Amino acid sequence: VNVMVSKESVRARMEDREIGISYTEFSYMLLQALDFYHLNKETDCELQIGGTDQWGNITMGIELTRKKSGKQAFGLTMPLITKSDGTKFGKTESGAIWLDPVRTSVYRFYQFWIRTDDRDAIPYLKFFTFLKQETIEELTQNQAQAPEKREAQKALAVAMTDLIHGKDATREAQRASDILFGGDLDGITEPTFNEVLGEVPTTQVASQLLQQDGWPLPDALVEAGLATSKGQARKDIQGGGANINNVREQDPKRCLKPQDLLFGSHILLRKGKKHYAVLTFK
Structure with missing residues (x-):
């Protein structure tokens, strides 16, 4: 405990009553030291690499390994990479x-x-x-x-x-x-398209809407949140601002049908250049 308390990073936090230090933060160096010792014992890991802020934790692991097993271990630190806003990279x-x-x-x-x-x-x-x-x-x-x-x-x-x-x-x-x-x-693959699903708003709708004459595109744009009303949706379509699966559609009477589905369940809609939505049919 004396060694842990003597660490500059710990002492500074303990002396500042407004900030303080939690037990989790205080004991973290023990976990890291034990981890290094375990890796050295079980896998012959001899070198731990980390940022300069990890120097105290790494040296504690080196010392623990020496005392527990008599083996020599090593540490290597390098300057932390920080972003322009001062936060840690990654x-x-x-x-x-x-x-x-x-x-x-x-x-x-x-x-x-x-x-x-x-x-x-x-x-x-x-x-x-x-x-x-x-x-x-x-x-x-x-x-x-x-x-x-x-x-x-x-x-x-x-x-x-x-x-x-x-x-x-x-x-x-x-x-x-x-x-x-x-x-x-x-030619897009389903796994690749699925990655995109997490990037745009997705609305689940009933697959029955695509049956018979299909689902009017203006209705679909409203349901997807890309238009505030059917009238506005028709204007957007006629103005060339609506796309189905990244293909422009200018016919306001156009209806979505099963053949528009991607991978059997999705249709990608776009209004303008940047506003996307996915309809997933269940």
Whole structure:
């Protein structure tokens, strides 16, 4: 306990009565030290790598391993990578980004890099990719001239997804991303389309609506939340602002039918360039 309390990070928190430190935070270094000892004992793991903020926890694991087994273990720390807003890299509202596609799908992994802040894109290209310096310099110039094109982010997303998941997986992730920018749906796979479902509002409706003469498109747009009224929906359709599965439709009398279904249960609707919705028929 004396060693734990002597840590600068712990002592500073304990001395500040307004902030304080929870038992969970205080005891975390014990868990990390025991984890390192266990890995050393069971798998001969000798090296733990972490950010500079983990130095105290790592050295505690090294010391515990030495005392418990007499073995020598090692630690390596490196500067923390932080985002332009000062927060740690890799943390998102939905949790950490994993390399395992079961934990973080290839599409979400690709999107994580695409959504990189303009201020972070170039540094990340230098930190994480094997792109040539000349290529990065060219991307830097392009970003300064036309940041709205997000060329640096696209290059970063492709390079990182290629590196971790391979080129075929990257192409599928790109196709899924393109869907939300009006991309062609021909040949799209169901797993790729399912990734998109989590990105847009989805409404479940009865499949009976598609039978006989079908379901009027204006009604469907209202149901999907893309129009406030059938009259407004008709105007949007006639004005060329309505799309069924990313194909423009300008006939206000058009009805949705079973042949419009994607993978037997979905229809992707779009109003304008950015407003998407999916109807899932049950």
